[in-house]
Structures are given as C-alpha cells and as structure tokens.
Amino acid sequence: MPGTPLDPAAMARRAAQELFSGAVAALGPGLPRRLPSQLPASGGVWFLADGGAVGIQGPESDTNAVDADGNTVGLLSGGAFTGVVEIAGILRGGHTDLAFLQPAQVAANGDFVHWTTAATPGLFAPGPAVDMAYGSSRVVALMPHQSQQGRSNIVERCGLPVDGAGQIDIIITDVAVMTVGPAGLELLELAPGWTVDEVTAITDAPLTVSSDLKEMTFDVPVLKPPDKIYPTAVDALRDVPEGATINVDGFAGPGGMAHYLMVGLRDLGVKGLKLISNTAGVARVSGFGTPNIIDHSILVENNQVAKATASYPVSPSASRPSAFEEAYKRGETELEVVPQGTLAERLRCGGAGVAAFYTPTGAGTLLAEGKEARTIDGKEYILEMGLRADFCIIRGHKADTLGNVVYKGTSRNFNPVMATTAKITVVEVDEIVAPGQLGPEEIVTPGLYIDRIVVRPSDFSAYL
Amino acid sequence: MTSLAGKERLPREVVAMRVAKELPDGAYVNLGIGIPTLVSSFVPEGRTVFYHSESGILNCGPIAEEGEEDIDLINAGGQYLQSVGGMSFFDSAEAFAMIRGGHVDVTVLGSHQVSATGDLANWMLPQRGVGNVGGAMDLATGARGVIVAMEHTDRNGEPKIVQECTFPLTGKGCVYLIVTDLAVIECDGQGLTLKEVAPGWTPEEVQQLTGAKLTISPDVGEFEL
Amino acid sequence: MASVSESSAVKGKVYPSAQAALEGIFDGASVLVAGWSGRGEPEKLLRGLAGTGVGDLTLICQGAWVQEAGKFGIAELVAGGQVKKMVSPLPFHPETGGPVKDLWQSGKLELEIVPQGVLAERLRAGGAGIGGVFLPTGVGTRFAEGKEVRQFDGKDHVLESALKADFALLRARAADTLGNLVYEGTGRNWNPIMATAAAVTVAEVDLVGEPGSIDPESVITQAIFIDRLVLAD
Numbered sequence: 001m002p003g004t005p006l007d008p009a010a011m012a013r014r015a016a017q018e019l020f021s022g023a024v025a026a027l028g029p030g031l032p033r034r035l036p037s038q039l040p041a042s043g044g045v046w047f048l049a050d051g052g053a054v055g056i057q058g059p060e061s062d063t064n065a066v067d068a069d070g071n072t073v074g075l076l077s078g079g080a081f082t083g084v085v086e087i088a089g090i091l092r093g094g095h096t097d098l099a100f101l102q103p104a105q106v107a108a109n110g111d112f113v114h115w116t117t118a119a120t121p122g123l124f125a126p127g128p129a130v131d132m133a134y135g136s137s138r139v140v141a142l143m144p145h146q147s148q149q150g151r152s153n154i155v156e157r158c159g160l161p162v163d164g165a166g167q168i169d170i171i172i173t174d175v176a177v178m179t180v181g182p183a184g185l186e187l188l189e190l191a192p193g194w195t196v197d198e199v200t201a202i203t204d205a206p207l208t209v210s211s212d213l214k215e216m217t218f219d220v221p222v223l224k225p226p227d228k229i230y231p232t233a234v235d236a237l238r239d240v241p242e243g244a245t246i247n248v249d250g251f252a253g254p255g256g257m258a259h260y261l262m263v264g265l266r267d268l269g270v271k272g273l274k275l276i277s278n279t280a281g282v283a284r285v286s287g288f289g290t291p292n293i294i295d296h297s298i299l300v301e302n303n304q305v306a307k308a309t310a311s312y313p314v315s316p317s318a319s320r321p322s323a324f325e326e327a328y329k330r331g332e333t334e335l336e337v338v339p340q341g342t343l344a345e346r347l348r349c350g351g352a353g354v355a356a357f358y359t360p361t362g363a364g365t366l367l368a369e370g371k372e373a374r375t376i377d378g379k380e381y382i383l384e385m386g387l388r389a390d391f392c393i394i395r396g397h398k399a400d401t402l403g404n405v406v407y408k409g410t411s412r413n414f415n416p417v418m419a420t421t422a423k424i425t426v427v428e429v430d431e432i433v434a435p436g437q438l439g440p441e442e443i444v445t446p447g448l449y450i451d452r453i454v455v456r457p458s459d460f461s462a463y464l
Numbered sequence: 465m466t467s468l469a470g471k472e473r474l475p476r477e478v479v480a481m482r483v484a485k486e487l488p489d490g491a492y493v494n495l496g497i498g499i500p501t502l503v504s505s506f507v508p509e510g511r512t513v514f515y516h517s518e519s520g521i522l523n524c525g526p527i528a529e530e531g532e533e534d535i536d537l538i539n540a541g542g543q544y545l546q547s548v549g550g551m552s553f554f555d556s557a558e559a560f561a562m563i564r565g566g567h568v569d570v571t572v573l574g575s576h577q578v579s580a581t582g583d584l585a586n587w588m589l590p591q592r593g594v595g596n597v598g599g600a601m602d603l604a605t606g607a608r609g610v611i612v613a614m615e616h617t618d619r620n621g622e623p624k625i626v627q628e629c630t631f632p633l634t635g636k637g638c639v640y641l642i643v644t645d646l647a648v649i650e651c652d653g654q655g656l657t658l659k660e661v662a663p664g665w666t667p668e669e670v671q672q673l674t675g676a677k678l679t680i681s682p683d684v685g686e687f688e689l
Numbered sequence: 690m691a692s693v694s695e696s697s698a699v700k701g702k703v704y705p706s707a708q709a710a711l712e713g714i715f716d717g718a719s720v721l722v723a724g725w726s727g728r729g730e731p732e733k734l735l736r737g738l739a740g741t742g743v744g745d746l747t748l749i750c751q752g753a754w755v756q757e758a759g760k761f762g763i764a765e766l767v768a769g770g771q772v773k774k775m776v777s778p779l780p781f782h783p784e785t786g787g788p789v790k791d792l793w794q795s796g797k798l799e800l801e802i803v804p805q806g807v808l809a810e811r812l813r814a815g816g817a818g819i820g821g822v823f824l825p826t827g828v829g830t831r832f833a834e835g836k837e838v839r840q841f842d843g844k845d846h847v848l849e850s851a852l853k854a855d856f857a858l859l860r861a862r863a864a865d866t867l868g869n870l871v872y873e874g875t876g877r878n879w880n881p882i883m884a885t886a887a888a889v890t891v892a893e894v895d896l897v898g899e900p901g902s903i904d905p906e907s908v909i910t911q912a913i914f915i916d917r918l919v920l921a922d
Contacts, residue, residue, distance in 0.1 A: 050805060051725045051875040064874025070726035070754050081874055083909075084751075085813050085882045088806030092825060119783030123793070123800060124831070127752075127779035131806030134826045165829030251519050251556075253542055255535035278556075286542065312596040316497075318589075325594060335594065340518060341560030341602030345819070348557040354810065355841035358820030360605045361564060364636040366588075367597070374820070376850075381820040385841070406906070409536030409553055410519040416555040441871070442907060444555075490701070492913050514867070514912065522911045523867065523900075549901020550867045552908035557817075564818030565885060567913045606818050 003193020005145065005174035006216075013038050013218040014189075015100060015142045015172050019045050022226040023097045024090070024448045026050070026132040029068040030102035030115055031142045033059075041076050043402055043435055044223025046448045048096065050087050050128040054446045055079025068128060078402040078435030080443035091135030092353025093420060095448055099136035101129050103168070106141050107158045108205040110166040110180040115143070117163055126163040133164035135353060145173035145202060152204035154178070154185070175199055177216060184208065189216045228403050228453045229432060233264025236426045236452045240265065240391050243272040243306070247347070247392035247418040248296060252279050252286065252312060256411030258428040259294040259462040261393040261454065266298045272306045273299065276347070276389055278340060278414055280308035280324035285315040292463045297323035305333050309387070311340035337367065342384055344417055349386035351420025356385045392422030396429045396445070400436070403450030404443040405429070412444065419449045426452040468669055469621050473645040474662045474687065481506040481689055482660075483572055483613045483643050487513050491569040492562075494518070494603055497541045498574035499613040515539075516568050518599040520559050523551040540599060563599070564606035571607035573600060574614050577629045580676035582639040582651040584610065585631035595632070604635030616644035616673055623675035625649070625656070646670050648687065655679060660687050702868050703897055703918045707737025710891045710919040714738065714856060717773075719747040721812070721857040721883040722763055726779070727755030729876040730762040731860040731893040733921050738858070739766055745773040749808070749854055751879060753789045754782045764788050772798060778805035804832055807849055809882055814851035816885025816914075821850050857887035860921075861910070863896040868915030869908045870894070877909060884914040891917040 006014075012034035019025060019039075026048045027033055036047050037058030049056045053065045055076035063072045065081070075081075090096060104118030114129040133139050143153055154171065171178045176199045177189035187207045190199060196209055230236035240246070246265075250257030265273075281296030299305050300323040313335055314325040327333045338346065339361050349357055358381035362368050372383040394415040396405035405427055407415055419425050427450050480502035487493055487503070489511045495501055504526075507513050515524040517539040524539055525548035533544035562568055575586035584604050588595025604610055617623055625642065642649040647670045648660035658678040661670050667680045704710035711734065714720075720738070724730035738746075739761070753764035764781075766772060768788035780800050781789040792798035803811070807826050814822050823846035827833050837848040859880045861870040870892055872880060884890050892915055 049875060051878045053875050064876060066725055066728060066875045070728055075874075081872075081877055083809075083877050083881045084805065084879050085809040088809045091806055116779060116783040120781075120790075123780075123802065125777070125779045125783070125800075125802045126804065128805040130804035130827050130830070130832060134828070135806070161831045163830060164827075251538070251540075253535065253538055255538060312598045314594050314596060316596065318592050328594065337595070337597055339597050339601035340556070340599040341564055341606070344556035344560050345564075345817070349822070352810075353825060355823040355825070355844075355846045357814070357822045359564065360818060360820065361602045363605070364633060365601065366632040367601070376820040379820065407553075408906075409534065410517075410521050410538050411536040412553050412555050413520045413559075414556045417557045441873075516913065522913055547905075549899065550865055550869065550903075550912070551905045552869050552903075552911045553905050554908075554911060558911075561813070561817035561885060562911070562913055565816045566818060567885070 003191060006191050008034055010218050011142060011172060011174055013220050014216050015140060016220045018098060018140055019221060019223060021223045024048065024095055026091055026096050026099040026136060027068060028099065028101040028129050028132055029127060032100035032102060033067050033069055035100060038220050039223065042223055043076055043078055043225040048087060048090060052082050052084055052087055053079060054082060054448060075440055078400055078404060078447065079440050080404060080446045081440050082446065088131055089352030089420065090448065091131050093351045094353060096136040097138065099132035099139045100142050101132060101139065102143050103141045105153050105155055105158050105160065106168050106171050108156050108184040110168040111158045111162040112141060112164050112168050113158050113160045114163045118160060124161050130163050133167040138169045139167050141168045141171045143173055145175045152202055154203045154205050156205045178207065186210050187213065189214045191216050225402055228451060229401065230452050230454050233261045233454050234267055236454045237261065237264050237268055240268065240270050242270055244390040245274040245276065247389045247422055248275050248277040249394050249414045249418055250277065250279065250295065251413040253283055254290050254293050254462060256395050256413055256415060257295065258393045258395040260456040260460050261426060261428045262294055262298060266302050269302065269304065271304050273304050274307040275305055276309045276387060278311055278343065280310045280313040282312060282315050282322050285320045285322045294462050294464060300324045300327050307334035309336040309338055311338055311343050313337060339367065344414065346384055346387040347417045347421050350388040354386055356383055359384055387421060389422040392418050392425040394419050394425065394427050396427045398431045398433055398438060399427055399429045399450065399453045400433050400438050402435050403447030403453060404438050405445040405450060406438055406442055407444055416445045419445045424451045425449055426454065428454050428456050430456060468673060472664065477502060479613055479643055479645055482648060482687055483611055484508065486611060486641065487570060492516050492567065494563065494568050494571040494607060496571065496573040500572035500574060501541050503572055516562060518559050520554050520556060521551060523548065525551065560602050563602045566606060566608055568607045570609045570611060571603040572611045572613050573603060575612045575624065576631050577624055577626050578612050578639050578642055579629045580627050580655055582637045582653050583629050584612065584634045584639050585629040587634050588632045590631060600634050604638045609640050610638045611641045611643065612639050613643050616646040623673055626675035646673065649678065657681050658684055660685055662687055702915065703866060707733045707919055708740060710734065710917045711737050711741055713889060714741055714743050716743050717745045718743065718856055719749065719854040721854045721887055722748055722750040723859045723878060723880040723883050724751060725875060725878045726752050727762055727764065729860050729878065731858045732761050733919065734858040734891060734893050735763065735766050736761045739769055739771065744771050746771055747774045747776065748772050749776040752777045752779045752781060753787060756787055767792060767798060774799040774801065776801045776803060778803055778808055811849055811852035812882050812886040815853035816882065819851055821848050823847065824849050852886065854887045855889065857883045857890040859884055859890065859892040861892050861894045863898065863903065864892060864894040864918050865898050865900045865903050867900050868912035868918060869903050870910035870915065871903055871907055872909055881910045884910045889916050890914055891919065893919050893921050895921050
C-alpha cells in the first residue's frame with residue numbers, strides 16, 4: 001500500500017531546495033506560488049512576479065503587489081516594481097537561474113504542457129510559462145504525479161500541443177523527484193513511504209533508478225544575499241581578463257561616468273580591451289568645460305584599448321583630436337561606429353535575450369554595409385545584433401547592499417541599459433544604503449543585475 | 465559665385481527664429497547641435513514646445529546660468545540645463561525608443577549636405593576618415609519631420625544643397641524643410657521648391673549658390689519672421 | 690520659454706469624461722487595455738468604451754481572470770458583445786472561466802494566444818520603431834509555426850513582428866497635466882509598454898497635478914507617450 005502523496009507545502013519545501021543564495025527564480029501560476037512562504041525573507045533569493053515585481057514574498061492582504069495568479073503578496077525589503085517587458089527581459093536575457101512551473105504533463109524528453117493550457121482544451125493558453133521555460137537556466141516542474149482522474153502526468157510523449165520543447169530539467173511531484181536527461185527520466189528521490197515499484201506503476205514513462213536513490217527531505221536551505229561590496233575599484237576589477245569586452249558608460253560629459261572604476265582599470269593595466277561606449281573618450285576635448293576630466297583616454301594612453309564600439313568616438317573638432325583618434329590613426333585600435341540609438345537598442349536586446357532586431361536607422365547608408373536589409377510593411381530596415389559584454393562598469397548615485405541602483409538626472413543615460421548586458425556588472429556609487437532605503441517604485445536597476453558595488457571615495461577627484 | 469561671396473547673409477539667430485516658427489504648439493522637438501540649439505530661444509509667445517534630448521530628458525528647461533551648472537542635467541549638445549517642473553529622466557534605450565518609434569514630432573539638425581531628394585549627410589566628412597554619428601541617424605530616420613538649419617554654403621563657398629550627396633549619408637529622403645542663411649526651401653522627396661529668400665537676395669542669386677535645381681515657388685517672398 | 694499653463698496644447702490633455710477621451714474610436718479598432726488578469730483595469734474608460742457602442746473591437750490585453758461584483762472590466766466589456774477578438778497570453782481563468790470563455794466556446798469571440806513575454810516584446814518593438822525581433826521563446830512549439838526561425842550563436846530564434854494598436858487605455862496612479870505618469874506597485878504591469886504602442890493613448894488616473902508635482906526621477910511613462918488623461922471616478 002503506497003504512502004499518501006505529499007501536501008503542497010511539503011512539495012514547495014522540497015522545491016525550495018533547488019534554490020541557492022543569490023538565485024533569481026521565476027514563479028509561474030499554481031503550486032510555485034507557494035515557495036516564498038516556505039523561506040524567511042532574507043533577501044537571499046529574488047522571486048519574480050511576471051506582472052512586474054522583483055522580490056515577491058508569500059501571500060499578504062492589502063498590498064500593491066500581485067503574483068502570477070493575481071493574488072496579493074508581500075514584497076521583500078529591497079524589492080522593486082517594474083513592468084511586464086522588463087520582466088520578460090530578465091527571463092529571456094539569461095538573468096533567471098530557475099523557473100518553477102506547474103505543468104499538467106511532462107514528457108521523458110523534457111517537453112511540457114502547462115496546466116493552464118491543459119485546463120483550456122481547444123485554446124491552449126500558457127500565460128507566462130513559455131517565457132519562463134525558455135528564459136531560465138533551469139526549469140523545475142512542480143506538479144502532482146497523477147491527474148485527478150488517476151492518469152500519470154509523467155508521460156513518454158505529450159498528448160497535447162506543447163508549451164515548451166525539451167525545456168524541463170527536473171520534476172518534483174507529490175511522490176518523487178526525477179531529472180530529465182538525454183537518456184530519459186532518472187528517479188532520484190522518493191516521498192516517504194513510497195517504493196520504486198509503486199512510483200513506476202503510476203508513471204507512464206520509463207524510469208531509470210539512480211544508484212544514489214534517496215528519500216525526499218523537506219528542510220529548506222538557508223539563503224543569504226551575496227556580499228557585493230568591494231573595498232576598492234582595483235579589487236572589483238582584478239579578474240578582468242586580457243582582451244575582455246567592457247561596457248563603459250558616460251554619455252559624453254562629466255556626469256554618469258565611472259571615473260573611479262576607470263582609474264582602477266588603468267591601474268590594473270590589463271590590455272587588449274574592447275570598449276563598448278557612447279564615446280571613446282571625448283570629454284577632455286569637447287564642451288562641458290571639463291578639459292582635465294578623466295575619461296576613456298586614460299585607458300587609450302595606457303595602451304589598453306584594442307577596439308571601441310561607439311556612436312561618438314572622436315572629438316567634434318578635427319583640430320583637437322582625442323587620444324583615441326590619434327591611436328586609431330596610428331592603427332593601434334579598431335573602431336566600430338554605431339548610431340547611438342542602435343547602440344542603445346543592441347545593448348538592450350543583448351541584455352533582454354533578443355538575439356537580433358530590424359531597425360530603420362542607417363538603412364541605405366554606409367553603416368548598413370554588410371548587414372541584411374529587409375523591407376517590412378513597405379519600410380526599409382537593417383538587421384542589427386544584440387550586444388553583450390564580459391564586464392560592465394557603470395555609475396550610479398546610490399545602491400543598497402542588495403545591488404539596487406538609482407541614478408541622478410541625465411546621468412542615467414546608458415547606465416541602466418548596460419547594467420543588463422554583462423557577465424559581471426560593477427557599479428560605482430556615491431553611497432551605499434541598507435535594503436529598503438531605496439523605495440520599490442524608485443529603483444531603476446533591480447539588484448539582480450548588479451554583481452559588485454564600489455563607493456567612489458569622498459577624496460577622489462574625477463579630474464587629472 | 466565670387467560676386468555673391470561677400471554679400472550679406474542672415475545671422476544664425478535669424479535662421480533659428482525662422483525655424484522656430486515651424487514648430488507647432490505642443491510639439492515634441494529634438495534640437496541638434498549648432499544653429500538648431502538656438503531655436504529654443506525664438507519660439508513664438510503663447511506656443512509651448514517640449515524639448516527631447518538623447519541625453520535622456522524630456523521637457524528640457526532653459527540653459528543653466530553660469531555657476532549653476534549641474535553635471536547630472538545636460539542636453540545632448542553638452543549644455544547644462546535648468547531644472548523645470550514636468551521634466552522626466554530616462555535611459556538611452558527609452559530615449560531612442562521615443563525617437564525611432566515616431567513619438568518625436570520634429571527634429572532640427574545641422575548638415576554638411578542635403579540633396580535634391582531630401583537625403584541628409586551630416587555625420588562624416590570623408591577627408592577626416594572618421595566621424596561621430598551620435599543620434600543623428602536615429603533622428604533622421606525616426607522623427608516624424610526633419611528640418612535642416614544650416615549655412616547655405618560651406619567655408620569654401622561650395623553649395624551644401626546638392627543634386628546628390630557626395631558625403632556619407634545619415635538618412636535617405638528624410639528632410640522636408642531646409643532653412644539656411646539665404647533661403648527657405650521645401651523638399652517633397654522629388655525636388656526642391658524655393659519658398660522664401662533672405663532680404664536683398666533674388667531667387668536667381670540663391671539658385672547660383674545651390675548645387676541642385678530649385679523650383680521657384682510662384683508666391684516666393686522674403687523671409688517671414 | 691512660455692509658461693506651461695498658458696498653452697492650449699497642454700490643457701488639452703485632460704478630458705472631462707471618458708466619452709470625450711475616447712473621441713475618434715471606431716468600429717473595428719484595435720485597443721490595448723492595461724491591467725493584470727482583471728485587476729488594475731481602466732474601469733471608467735472601459736465603461737466609456739461600452740457607452741460609445743462601437744463594435745468589432747480587437748482587444749490586446751493580459752486577460753480577464755478576476756470578476757468582482759460592481760466592477761466593470763474587460764470581462765464585462767466582452768460580455769456586452771462589442772469585442773470581436775482578444776489577443777492575450779491567458780484570456781480567462783483556466784478553471785473558473787467567465788464571459789470570455791463562454792463567448793469563445795459559442796464561437797462569438799476569437800482568441801489569439803501569444804506568450805506573455807512575446808506580446809510584451811512585440812509591443813515594445815511597435816512602440817520603439819523596431820521592425821521585428823528574433824526571440825528564443827517558443828522554439829519547437831505551435832507559437833513558432835509559420836514564422837521564420839534562424840540560428841544565432843547556435844541557438845534557434847523565432848522572428849516576431851512589431852505590434853501597434855489604434856488606442857491604448859491605461860490606468861495610472863497619478864499624472865501631471867503634461868501627461869507624465871506614475872503607477873503603484875504591480876499596477877504598473879502593461880501600462881508603460883502599451884503607452885508607447887498606440888496611435889492614441891488615454892490614461893485614467895486617480896490624481897492630476899501641476900507639472901513639477903511628480904519627481905522627474907520617478908516618472909515611469911513620459912508625457913510624450915500620452916495623448917489624453919481622464920480622472921477616475
């Protein structure tokens with residue numbers, strides 16, 4: 001006689017074991033909503049609500065945050081509100097470590113049918129499940145093992161149109177835990193009181209039993225926010241490798257430029273850098289009344305720059321060339337000129353998991369050469385690629401310890417866009433505050449994008 | 465041409481004033497660098513224009529007083545701005561979504577060359593071998609209307625309005641109005657129509673300094689300010 | 690610079706009624722409606738839309754999950770028979786159903802299902818002047834059928850087209866008279882992206898203040914995207 005199936009809270013606790021400190025986790029409708037209540041609100045994990053919240057907690061009445069099911073929930077101190085398109089970017093852009101979904105059916109090859117699809121036969125409406133499945137690094141199916149009619153929800157091949165092809169990595173049901181591998185399903189854990197034969201008997205797909213078969217446990221992990229604060233710019237950039245691609249912000253003038261981090265990068269001396277930036281260092285030779293300001297030129301002069309991708313790479317005046325222009329004319333650096341809006345969009349797309357896009361900007365010009373041209377609705381477009389980088393150094397005004405950032409005035413410009421595009425994003429701020437000090441409506445860059453935070457020292461001068 | 469070289473032309477401020485007349489009430493406008501920057505000083509009384517800048521600000525205030533500069537409040541031309549109620553800040557992707565998405569009504573740009581079919585070439589002088597495209601291509605393509613405000617001829621007296629651009633293009637067929645220190649010229653994508661001339665100048669003299677054929681409008685007159 | 694309050698263009702953004710704010714709506718129009726599964730919908734505008742009597746509408750929205758007594762939302766508008774088609778990621782609650790489900794089942798309402806993030810990105814493309822985007826979402830499923838699939842970095846992507854509409858009906862917490870908007874909590878949801886993607890955008894708000902009443906760092910939808918404002922009841 002098999003044991004009883006697990007209740008939803010126990011399933012959620014087992015699912016929570018998949019989390020790790022600093023993880024970003026998307027929660028689909030249904031059972032996954034139960035995860036936040038099983039964990040303390042430590043800030044050790046970011047739960048996403050597809051409606052536009054980062055850092056949701058368990059159910060709570062009278063709040064202004066809703067989860068995927070439209071129920072009101074709490075928000076972590078340090079959580080942030082955002083929009084649907086930004087959440088889609090967080091999902092698709094490789095920023096989400098885990099998605100928890102409730103499929104109605106999962107096949108041995110990782111295909112799945114979401115419960116909302118199965119519940120609407122003839123319509124097949126999965127809501128956010130497709131985005132969550134395709135965007136997340138790891139997809140957890142959290143579901144009853146059998147339907148209410150006693151049919152297996154784990155099958156060899158899905159019987160309905162699928163919401164994701166080969167997307168599920170692990171299945172946690174009310175009786176077992178299985179992984180999806182190239183050879184099919186492997187049974188890893190059994191619910192207390194269940195045997196391999198009993199689980200196999202109610203599973204409509206072949207199961208390989210792990211040599212390390214265990215009983216499911218229900219302790220939740222202790223999750224802590226990662227320590228993101230670095231003492232100096234050099235500490236925060238020490239692992240920048242030779243030849244790295246780096247997003248560097250700075251619209252052109254003195255505001256919004258990570259001068260302190262730039263100096264750190266200069267002091268480290270790492271060579272062959274490929275900069276992606278609005279300018280290649282023109283603040284010293286153009287307007288703004290800032291002839292001695294630190295800009296990209298300090299890296300160029302230190303022979304660290306192999307290439308610049310920029311919209312405004314040189315001085316407005318040919319008679320006052322920048323360090324970059326001189327290096328370029330000597331053949332020491334490469335240059336890719338990109339229209340400013342295309343640069344911003346390529347970065348946004350890179351960060352939001354959009355591989356490429358058609359833009360009208362530059363069609364029929366020199367900058368369209370070598371690019372696919374396409375007429376859409378009678379208008380000419382060219383294909384541009386998303387841009388990503390290894391590192392990103394940006395300039396914020398304030399950050400909290402979780403990495404949430406606010407900016408100041410027009411110094412926002414490329415910073416929030418670039419923050420989404422790099423493997424490692426380092427922010428230079430005037431001040432670090434405790435979580436909750438930056439309001440959820442006020443946060444511009446949610447903390448999940450930020451890896452390292454450095455305070456610009458109060459005695460640091462942005463001038464040479 | 466030499467006989468016309470020394471003849472008095474309109475100052476930049478008057479060119480800016482004439483452009484300002486074209487801006488509709490309530491319009492969202494992006495001003496480029498050079499003469500276009502001056503346009504905001506001449507918007508007619510009673511008309512409100514909202515300035516957009518690629519630096520990530522909408523509803524720009526006037527230029528800041530000396531000593532009041534704030535490095536976090538600039539326009540795309542690198543000028544410091546005053547803070548005004550109703551302005552908003554946003555990032556570069558949003559700034560260009562506004563431009564490319566057709567939300568900016570008019571942009572006023574300077575140029576090296578404009579062609580008979582309204583092609584714009586303003587980002588690169590071939591002899592320098594490198595140029596700053598900045599936001600010009602997005603503006604040329606995305607803004608609903610492109611007005612060019614520039615000198616009629618270059619430093620060497622060569623026409624900047626040409627049959628076909630010889631400099632690298634910024635945008636094709638995007639210009640609908642050219643205002644220079646000599647003339648106001650409409651551009652319908654097929655050809656150029658001379659609508660107004662600077663005081664003391666004849667349409668024939670303007671044609672002499674223009675590298676493309678001008679159709680003289682039957683109601684051609686002096687600059688209307 | 691002329692003072693803001695003198696300009697007719699500025700005053701013109703605040704409309705006296707929903708009916709007035711919907712001027713120009715027509716049979717067969719496509720309408721973006723913000724809100725989240727029945728919450729945070731622009732109720733006054735939806736009532737106003739019902740009052741105009743226009744038909745054959747195409748609604749693009751999250752869906753109509755929640756129905757509450759005394760409220761007038763997308764579900765109620767659809768129930769009135771003015772809607773021909775809904776484009777949505779999840780048009781009705783899969784278990785509790787509602788008028789959207791009933792009309793769809795009786796063949797009186799067409800439903801087009803688009804994954805949520807794909808819909809968001811298509812609207813952003815429409816609003817930002819992008820002609821099309823290659824997304825990884827839905828490769829190998831029915832959502833990719835009939836669409837171009839191309840590899841980038843060894844991974845399949847689906848070409849999705851830009852989407853724009855005739856009207857957008859939004860719901861915000863507060864506006865200034867210029868049309869700058871702020872939201873509250875997840876009430877933000879579809880609003881900022883829909884604001885960019887319609888020929889005429891109308892926002893229903895709780896409060897309207899003078900320019901300067903909203904911190905310029907906090908503005909979420911910039912005035913350039915908003916054509917008309919109406920005060921909520």
